[in-house]
Amino acid sequence: xxxxxxxxxxxxxxxxxxxxxxxxxxxxxxxxxxxxxxxxxxxxxxxxxxxxxxxxxxxxxxxxxxxxxxxxxxxxxxxxxxxxxxxxxxxxxxxxxxxxxxxxxxxxxxxxxxxxxxxxxxxxxxxxxxxxxxxxxxxxxxxxxxxxxxxxxxxxxxxxxxxxxxxxxxxx
Amino acid sequence: xxxxxxxxxxxxxxxxxxxxxxxxxxxxxxxxxxxxxxxxxxxxxxxxxxxxxxxxxxxxxxxxxxxxxxxxxxxxxxxxxxxxxxxxxxxxxxxxxxxxxxxxxxxxxxxxxxxxxxxxxxxxxxxxxxxxxxxxxxxxxxxxxxxxxxxxxxxxxxxxxxxxxxxxxxxxxxxxxxxxxxxxxxxxxxxxxxxxxxxxxxxxxxxxxxxxxxxxxxxxxxxxxxxxxxxxxxxxxxxxxxxxxxxxxxxxxxxxxxxxxxxxxxxxxxxxxxxxxxxxxxxxxxxxxxxxxxxxxxxxxxxxxxxxxxxxxxxxxxxxxxxxxxxxxxxxxxxxxxxxxxxxxxxxxxxxxxxxxxxxxxxxxxxxxxxxxxxxxxxxxxxxxxxxxxxxxxxxxxxxxxxxx
Numbered sequence: 001x002x003x004x005x006x007x008x009x010x011x012x013x014x015x016x017x018x019x020x021x022x023x024x025x026x027x028x029x030x031x032x033x034x035x036x037x038x039x040x041x042x043x044x045x046x047x048x049x050x051x052x053x054x055x056x057x058x059x060x061x062x063x064x065x066x067x068x069x070x071x072x073x074x075x076x077x078x079x080x081x082x083x084x085x086x087x088x089x090x091x092x093x094x095x096x097x098x099x100x101x102x103x104x105x106x107x108x109x110x111x112x113x114x115x116x117x118x119x120x121x122x123x124x125x126x127x128x129x130x131x132x133x134x135x136x137x138x139x140x141x142x143x144x145x146x147x148x149x150x151x152x153x154x155x156x157x158x159x160x161x162x163x164x165x166x167x168x169x170x171x172x
Numbered sequence: 173x174x175x176x177x178x179x180x181x182x183x184x185x186x187x188x189x190x191x192x193x194x195x196x197x198x199x200x201x202x203x204x205x206x207x208x209x210x211x212x213x214x215x216x217x218x219x220x221x222x223x224x225x226x227x228x229x230x231x232x233x234x235x236x237x238x239x240x241x242x243x244x245x246x247x248x249x250x251x252x253x254x255x256x257x258x259x260x261x262x263x264x265x266x267x268x269x270x271x272x273x274x275x276x277x278x279x280x281x282x283x284x285x286x287x288x289x290x291x292x293x294x295x296x297x298x299x300x301x302x303x304x305x306x307x308x309x310x311x312x313x314x315x316x317x318x319x320x321x322x323x324x325x326x327x328x329x330x331x332x333x334x335x336x337x338x339x340x341x342x343x344x345x346x347x348x349x350x351x352x353x354x355x356x357x358x359x360x361x362x363x364x365x366x367x368x369x370x371x372x373x374x375x376x377x378x379x380x381x382x383x384x385x386x387x388x389x390x391x392x393x394x395x396x397x398x399x400x401x402x403x404x405x406x407x408x409x410x411x412x413x414x415x416x417x418x419x420x421x422x423x424x425x426x427x428x429x430x431x432x433x434x435x436x437x438x439x440x441x442x443x444x445x446x447x448x449x450x451x452x453x454x455x456x457x458x459x460x461x462x463x464x465x466x467x468x469x470x471x472x473x474x475x476x477x478x479x480x481x482x483x484x485x486x487x488x489x490x491x492x493x494x495x496x497x498x499x500x501x502x503x504x505x506x507x508x509x510x511x512x513x514x515x516x517x518x519x520x521x522x523x524x525x526x527x528x529x530x531x532x533x534x535x536x537x538x539x540x541x542x543x544x545x546x547x548x549x550x551x552x553x554x555x556x557x558x559x560x561x562x563x564x565x566x567x568x569x570x571x572x573x574x575x576x577x
Contacts, residue, residue: 037189037190037191059182059193061182064181066185067183067184067185068181068182069181070179070181071182071193097191099193147177147179148177148179150174150177150198151177151179151201154176154177154198154199154201154202155198156207156283157202157205157207157260157280157284157287158283158284158287166239166288167242167439167442167519167520168439169437169439169442169505169519170425170435170437170438170505171435171436171437171438171452171453171456171510172405172427172434172456172497172505
């Protein structure tokens with residue numbers, strides 16, 4: 001398997017980092033192998049780290065009812081998830097589970113804070129890229145909300161278009 | 173059309189302890205959807221007489237919202253299955269067995285109609301439907317168009333119209349619908365007609381008197397027509413009460429966005445018989461007939477002069493108004509049109525006729541494929557066009573005078 005610092009070239013929020021910055025970041029990452037079907041974290045769990053998918057496929061879902069979640073998105077190698085955990089102490093907003101055997105790289109909040117204090121320039125570059133990640137995800141969420149509403153309307157035959165004239169009689 | 177929307181669900185309840193992902197597209201969910209109508213206590217249905225093509229239509233009333241919807245026989249068949257126990261797939265199968273074919277578009281249109289009328293059990297969707305009216309409508313477009321729409325929707329309403337009409341009906345209004353009243357009115361109209369004929373010989377002297385006081389004549393004429401119009405709609409409403417049905421509204425609006433008109437909303441009469449509907453339609457113009465007859469009888473009793481000319485003028489104007497009201501072929505939904513729609517059992521005749529033209533054009537003007545009901549719609553349109561043309565020709569002098577003014 002290629003070196004972690006080399007792999008980080010493919011990670012969106014590391015695009016602006018040079019080789020030495022990537023090496024420094026790679027030292028802070030913890031690699032973890034997870035088998036298919038395992039839960040990485042659950043919705044409402046404590047949130048304190050970000051994950052980078054090195055291999056495999058991750059499903060992000062949100063609980064709907066009983067044992068059923070709605071699938072929000074999938075992450076593939078080079079993608080990162082759980083980034084809110086780097087900045088925010090609120091619980092996880094969704095659950096993450098592996099769809100296939102996967103290898104993840106974990107960046108703890110403490111480690112990230114260490115970058116901020118020791119290497120503010122690297123931290124700034126990472127933050128700038130993370131903002132673009134947030135923006136993309138926000139756009140994707142908007143599209144997803146629209147699709148969910150379209151699904152509901154199509155599945156129930158509900159239409160907001162006034163396609164018929166109501167029956168009425170105004171005697172004049 | 174866009175691809176069906178897809179939804180992915182993650183189901184954790186597997187024996188192995190993991191999960192499975194299920195993809196459901198909206199079409200699959202749609203066929204499994206079990207629409208449920210309101211409880212039976214919240215709606216009523218009335219079968220209409222058979223129409224020209226031998227089919228029967230049904231009027232469904234939502235008692236919660238006081239809204240009405242017209243269903244054809246196929247839609248009514250589907251309505252009976254919307255009990256929350258049958259999926260659309262099962263309903264489609266039952267329809268196929270009964271009619272030999274099924275098109276999902278039919279049920280989609282029906283569901284749209286029923287949602288629009290609030291007849292399906294789905295609170296959230298209904299809330300959305302109800303709130304839709306408060307959202308800004310992008311289709312309204314420019315300010316001018318928005319103002320035109322506002323202008324067309326302008327109306328004044330009598331509050332508690334049904335209660336007001338019930339009170340008037342109970343306190344003497346019912347006498348108007350006694351058979352004796354009808355025969356009395358008929359006798360007065362016949363007498364007036366016979367007595368009005370000799371007046372024709374003195375038409376020039378009446379015109380002379382009226383020309384001497386044009387403002388008085390115009391003022392009296394407008395006041396008479398407006399008063400008769402108010403009584404006209406009130407009698408419509410009372411006739412509706414005479415058949416035990418509800419008067420939804422009583423008020424004033426712009427007919428087709430142009431003609432200032434008083435109106436009584438008697439949609440509830442659809443839940444009664446065809447005879448009741450025709451009685452309600454006839455009751456209004458009878459006011460002009462009776463008042464016109466009384467004016468002509470009074471003119472007969474008056475001595476020659478301005479008063480006699482005024483009374484005769486009012487009488488003739490009211491009769492003309494009654495005739496215009498009863499004439500069905502003028503593109504307006506007046507009493508005559510309503511009678512025609514009831515006689516042909518086509519309550520949406522005008523709308524269907526107007527919708528037929530673009531459809532015919534799209535089909536390459538293929539008249540061979542037209543059903544009997546569609547021929548009736550075409551005949552209605554043709555007679556309307558001819559009538560309007562003749563009306564304009566007959567009144568061309570008046571129009572010229574107006575342009576000169």
